[in-house]
Amino acid sequence: MKRLIEKGLMFGNLMHVDTPVLVERYNRALRHLTGKSTALAEFHIDISGYSPEIGDELADHYYLNHGGVNRQFILLSTEQRHCPLLNAEFSTSRDILRRFIDTNERQLFALTGTDAVAGELENSVLEVSSPEQLFDTRRIVVEADTTGGTIAHSARLESLIERFLSEQDAWFDGALIAEMVETAKLTGDISRNPVRLQHAEFEQKNFWTSHFGGLYLFTDVQHSALIASGEKPRGRLPVDRVLSFEDRKGIARFLEDNQLAEPIVKARGANEVVILRQKMDFILAATLAHRGVALDHLSRSDMRRLAPRHTEHLPKEYEGLAAMARWAETRGARPRIGMEHPSYFYLLRATNTPDRDLVNMLLAELSPLDFRQLFICHKHEFYRRYRSWSESKRAYVTNMLSREYAMDKAGARALLFGDGPDMHGAIEEPKAEARDAISGPNAGGETLLA
Known part of the structure; x- marks a missing residue:
């Protein structure tokens, strides 16, 4: 594969992480998600934050994608949206990440200015052990926050402000006011700079997955089908046709x-x-x-x-x-x-x-x-x-x-x-x-x- 890499046909357009600040932010996010860290001083990452070099170092190229479902991600910059997605288990994952970054570009730009954003593409299954479970992966929810919990703190502050404005005698509630002040130190002025990520739920109806030797699932068409690259799955599946390449x-x-x-x-x-x-x-x-x-x-x-x-x-x-x-x-x-x-x-x-x-x-x-x-x-x-x-x-x-x-x-x-x-x-x-x-x-x- 060396020839492909040298020609820029493999691992191309990855983001170069080569400063101590970015490496430290990445490590905070990596420990937050996996409990692991890297000793590398520089490396390259894809749109999800996966690094081939770190995969080699950890002897685990699925360190952000355990089991091939619920892919985790680390964002150091909104520029990652231009990067490819390596080791993709679902054809929709890169598009979901790119759309999430595009929709929240301003917020993510501000958040990644001081911290890494870590998250996960969550669906309703923890593993895919049978083809039937693929039909439960249609709804993808993007969960994300900084390693310091900025978004969670912002949501907490909004809740406290709502209490302060709606409860009688809130001016005399010292504990409430003190908690608001301390939380505001973590979030900044959310009235001017609200910290909230939008459009975090996606549907994948027609997609490819590498699971089970490669499957193409078409459910959002007039005549639905599951097409297998290899052996045709057994059992009854909720599609009109189950086909193999033969x-x-x-x-x-x-x-x-x-x-x-x-x-x-x-x-x-x-x-x-x-x-x-x-x-x-x-x-x-x-x-x-x-x-x-x-x-x-x-x-x-x-x-x-x-x-x-x-x-x-x-x-x-x-x-x-x-x-x-x-x-x-x-x-x-x-x-x-x-x-x-x-x-x-x-x-x-x-x-x-x-x-x-x-x-x-x-x-x-x-x-x-x-x-x-x-x-x-x-x-x-x-x-x-x-x-x-x-x-x-x-x-x-x-x-x-x-x-x-x-x-x-x-x-x-x-x-x-x-x-x-x-x-x-x-x-x-x-x-x-x-x-x-x-x-x-x-x-x-x-x-x-x-």
């Missing part, structure tokens, strides 16, 4: 029934055909690397010239992408690619809904030879697969991602996935043309991608 047709129908995915290329001559050509290049690179071809100094043109020599070794995913690209670029026959064809999910992307990122994550795992989409949408799976690749493929992938994707991330995402929806606004209806791009069932009862 049931490709079932997953394709689920996406179609809920209008969650659309073809990348919807018309002949569309500009999106460049995406198909890039996917073909990635598959070609994987094939050449597997055949022992050194990719270090090969350009895409060089690789394409080598393609005819390895035709019999190119997988069916390549064939399907090539057929669709030919149709989009020429007057060739329109390909009829069924749901069970290996290239089917390579030819799709998510429609413009609030679940776009989750659906693209699912599609990335269903089309793993497209390493760029896997890296963008599902880093957990990308890093897992990277460990098994040849040195030649690792070098090619890291060079390509650092050279072409990292230089213009926003542009690459716009090309691949289109304009994203307002994730905090109203749900937008998918465009009619996206639905029309998928033909109806043929005589054999199988939907075809056109």
